Amino acid sequence: MAAIKLDRHEKGILAALQENARLTMQELGDTVGLSASPCWRRVRSMEDIGVIRRYTVQLDPRKLGLGECVFAHVTLERHKENAVEQFETAIADMPEVLECFAVTGDADYLLRIVVPTTEDYGRFLSERIFSIPAVSHVKSSVTLKEVKFETRLPLDHLE
Template identity: 65%
Template sequence: MTIALDPYEKAILSALQKNARLTMQELAAAAGLSVSPCWRRMKSMEEVGVIRSYTAVVSPQKLGLTECVFANVTLERHVDGVVERFEAAVRDWPEVLDCFAVTGDADYILRIVAPSTQAYGEFLSRRLFKVPGVAHVRSNVSLREVKSDTPVPLDHLP
């Protein structure tokens, strides 16, 4: 379900996506509101799921996770339990930053970080290949990050 946002809510989202550590006073000023209406709008967007969470964006490279790998995973067949077991396993693995069910040659695309290609190989052997129903994994290693961003574009909203 798509949520319609008023200009104040768009301004709140824009400000929060730039800096989620703003005080309520700073956020209200950025949105052109007083504190109480700003707080109510923000809480409403949290309740309906427009705002999912607040987090710090951490650099994997600065923490030694220098390898970024995109794994295209194909399952053997879509029978009872295979998809559910695979998705449950992926949710538990901290190395997997993103997982998307996709169309095309693969069933899923995973974005995985690791300290080395050897560590990624161990991840494949110890985790991914152990999940029942995984038929094939095709890996693409990132050479360099060109763009990685978290703000959702708001320009298309009426």
């Protein structure tokens, strides 16, 4: 899928919103060199076409008692009927799973999971993940430290 074309104002709007989504339209317009009204129209247009998916707040998981981040490589049993649908439906309902990607390689999925402790992860695996009949194997990597965590997308490649 080709990227949509954005002008310098739209790229500026996206960069500013990724930094601080609580900017008023006036503040956002001042940042990118537009008045509030045309700035609002551009933001609304980018919302309508799905470039801007939603607005959110970024929380510190450790300060909220979610001290462990685990990456799990999940392999499904291929001969099980509806294995993919069954797995994806179950994962969608698990708040501990922050991200789930279908991937290439040795596993079928890569999950990013947050839990309070490694003991909680063990319980999560046995009670939640391994309760999904389609799951054949899980290989886990517990993070030692966060080196970089970024939610802002790079925009320099856009025309």
